[in-house]
Amino acid sequence: MTSEIRRFTRLTVATAKTVVENPGEPADPVGGGGFADWAMLTLHTLRLELGKSYRQTIDLLSEMPGVLEEIGLTRLPHYTVLRDWFEKISTKTWRAFLRASAEKRTGHAAIDSTGFDRDHPSRYYAQRAHYRVRSLKVTALVDVETLYVTDVHCTTTKKHDAKIGPQVARRNAGDLLSLAADRAYDGKPFRDELRSYGVRPLIKHRIYSSLDLAHNARMSSMHYNRRWMVETVFSSLKRTLGAAVRARSWHLELREMVLKCTVYNLRRSVRYP
Structure with missing residues (x-):
């Protein structure tokens, strides 16, 4: 039986891909060219779902091969990179992510x-x-x-x-x-x-x-x-x-609240399909 965290990740990936400009981009392009927008949206969603800090989130995910397989990641970003991406992703994208999660x-x-x-x-x-x-x-x-x-x-x-x-x-x-x-x-x-x-x-x-x-x-x-x-x-x-x-x-507090509500929506979709 597939675990809830894995089903949550699968749904998050599918939802995140609907709000980015390049959904077909690999999660971590070959050659170390950074990470896809949808992959970073997924990692931030998992951070709130796990209730951990940036550093702890990366540490825990490194021990979750099943979750990384759902995202398609062969490597994880440094926790400071994850933190910087939270500010890099626009509020418009975070709002679109929230709306997409309310299916x-x-x-x-x-x-x-x-x-x-x-x-x-x-x-x-x-x-x-x-x-x-x-x-x-x-x-x-x-x-x-x-x-x-x-x-x-x-x-x-x-x-x-x-x-x-x-x-x-x-x-x-x-x-x-x-x-x-x-x-x-x-x-x-x-x-x-x-x-x-x-x-x-x-x-x-x-x-x-x-x-x-x-x-x-x-x-x-x-x-x-x-x-x-x-x-x-x-x-x-x-x-x-x-x-x-x-x-x-x-402005980051606003994004955090939008992300909290997105996680709440995704949880409902996983638990009450």
């Missing part, structure tokens, strides 16, 4: 946010690096029927949900049929924008008048309450992949 999408989604700690080695480092905010606000778009994460937004500011929601919805408007969210996303411009895309807004109104009560009463509780599926996904992410990000800069 089962119904169009019925929910949006919500949570906090992830910015993991620093010491208070001294945080002061030297001028960190003012110790947490990362993460907003996720989740398919409420399949529980796949389809998009992620990160910020270290106090940006309101009502400003983030339209930005996330705009990027995914072509894939959405309905969008559920709590009152923090309440706003007529947001609802109007969703309707202009053909997306049904399932967003409760803040109570300012009896008319708001009437609007909320007309909304289907069964469909609106499915927004709690986002909380389920957040809980799973934090329990299995950690409630903190290790990266030191904001």
Whole structure:
């Protein structure tokens, strides 16, 4: 019987090849000409799946011939090379990788946010690096029927949900049929924008008048309450992949969160095919 880590690697390789420009490139070209983009995407995914540092990941993979066979690697990069590739690969590619990993999408989604700690080695480092905010606000778009994460937004500011929601919805408007969210996303411009895309807004109104009560009463509780599926996904992410990000800069923290969600999606595909 094929092990789960090997099946996970096989699926990751297939998914990574769909988002790179040259999917037919060998994992490690003959002559030491570097490594293929899709191979490095796979190695970074395995790093989070194993929950190890760059150095430990390379050390463990050197003892996993079956996993290396799935990738097609005859040699492994130095751990510093792996670290540099994390920054070298564009955010656009990481986002495409996330979308490709969410293979089962119904169009019925929910949006919500949570906090992830910015993991620093010491208070001294945080002061030297001028960190003012110790947490990362993460907003996720989740398919409420399949529980796949389809998009992620990160910020270290106090940006309101009502400003983030339209930005996330705009990027995914072509894939959405309905969008559920709590009152923090309440706003007529947001609802109007969703309707202009053909997306049904399932967003409760803040109570300012009896008319708001009437609007909320007309909304289907069964469909609106499915927004709690986002909380389920957040809980799973934090329990299995950690409630903190290790990266030191904001743009790398964003990529790490996108990669966490990608690993979560791939795990679901392997365990619940």
